[in-house]
Amino acid sequence: MSVPLLSAKGLTVRHGQLTALHGIDLDLAPGEVFAVVGANGAGKSTLLRTLAGLHPPGGRIRLEDVDITGLSPHERVRRGLVMVPEGRRLFRSLSVAENILLGTVCGRRGGWDLDRVLELFPWMRDRRRERVDHLSGGEQQQVAIGRALVANPRVLLLDEISLGLAPVVVRQIYRTLPTLLEGDTSILLVEQDVRQALRAASRFQCLLEGRTTLAGRPGDHTAEEVEAAYFGFAGTATA
Numbered sequence: 001m002s003v004p005l006l007s008a009k010g011l012t013v014r015h016g017q018l019t020a021l022h023g024i025d026l027d028l029a030p031g032e033v034f035a036v037v038g039a040n041g042a043g044k045s046t047l048l049r050t051l052a053g054l055h056p057p058g059g060r061i062r063l064e065d066v067d068i069t070g071l072s073p074h075e076r077v078r079r080g081l082v083m084v085p086e087g088r089r090l091f092r093s094l095s096v097a098e099n100i101l102l103g104t105v106c107g108r109r110g111g112w113d114l115d116r117v118l119e120l121f122p123w124m125r126d127r128r129r130e131r132v133d134h135l136s137g138g139e140q141q142q143v144a145i146g147r148a149l150v151a152n153p154r155v156l157l158l159d160e161i162s163l164g165l166a167p168v169v170v171r172q173i174y175r176t177l178p179t180l181l182e183g184d185t186s187i188l189l190v191e192q193d194v195r196q197a198l199r200a201a202s203r204f205q206c207l208l209e210g211r212t213t214l215a216g217r218p219g220d221h222t223a224e225e226v227e228a229a230y231f232g233f234a235g236t237a238t239a
């Protein structure tokens with residue numbers, strides 16, 4: 001890989017007594033979709049939140065050639081590292097447009113603005129003044145993605161965008177990813193839904209209890225290998 005857009009070296013994160021990440025390494029290339037998969041509690045959200053500046057880690061994080069390990073979350077957004085958090089975290093009493101525009105507060109300037117988000121998700125145009133707590137889960141997820149896009153990310157961190165959504169809605173949201181990659185954006189997504197994640201990603205990493213158990217390109221590993229890495233089976237005995 002040329003210079004990675006985002007790289008993490010030896011990330012270790014503790015929540016009190018619990019070590020949630022044990023020395024994780026990760027490199028994200030410019031323009032790629034990279035998936036981090038893992039079961040409940042594997043450390044996926046801790047990893048994304050650490051990259052976004054919400055947990056102080058042991059180890060180093062670099063965005064291109066700059067060490068950003070000590071920077072605040074806001075400063076990271078200003079530099080183009082933007083997260084769509086697990087559970088969406090929208091302001092329930094604000095409208096679709098108001099929620100999206102909040103993304104511009106610390107964001108970078110660039111090709112994404114409210115109008116372009118309304119083009120990407122056309123249903124929003126007529127409903128942009130509606131409160132977000134009147135929307136379906138899939139619609140709320142699209143608002144959360146829109147809020148991240150107007151910050152003009154170089155790296156978009158997506159935490160379980162499929163969580164709690166019907167498969168047809170998940171596919172619809174995943175179909176928009178190629179558009180999100182336009183310009184100089186890369187996507188780092190985390191998912192419990194391995195199949196969906198590996199369909200979308202060119203490379204992946206599997207976490208189990210805060211450690212990397214498998215990494216590579218989706219086509220390089222059998223479903224059984226991925227399953228073993230995901231659940232921590234030692235392999236199936238044949239004798």
Ligand SMILES: Nc1ncnc2c1ncn2[C@@H]1O[C@H](COP(=O)(O)OP(=O)(O)OP(=O)(O)O)[C@@H](O)[C@H]1O
Nearest residue numbers: 015018020038039040041042043044045046047192
């Ligand atoms: N703020 C916190 N305080 C204490 N423990 C935490 C905290 N956040 C996460 N943990 C613990 O750290 C471990 C990793 O949690 P994390 O939320 O990163 O996993 P995850 O892979 O995102 O799981 P899920 O798929 O359920 O979202 C879990 O054991 C979890 O209970």
Ligand SMILES: [Mg+2]
Nearest residue numbers: 044045046086
């Ligand atoms: Mg999580």
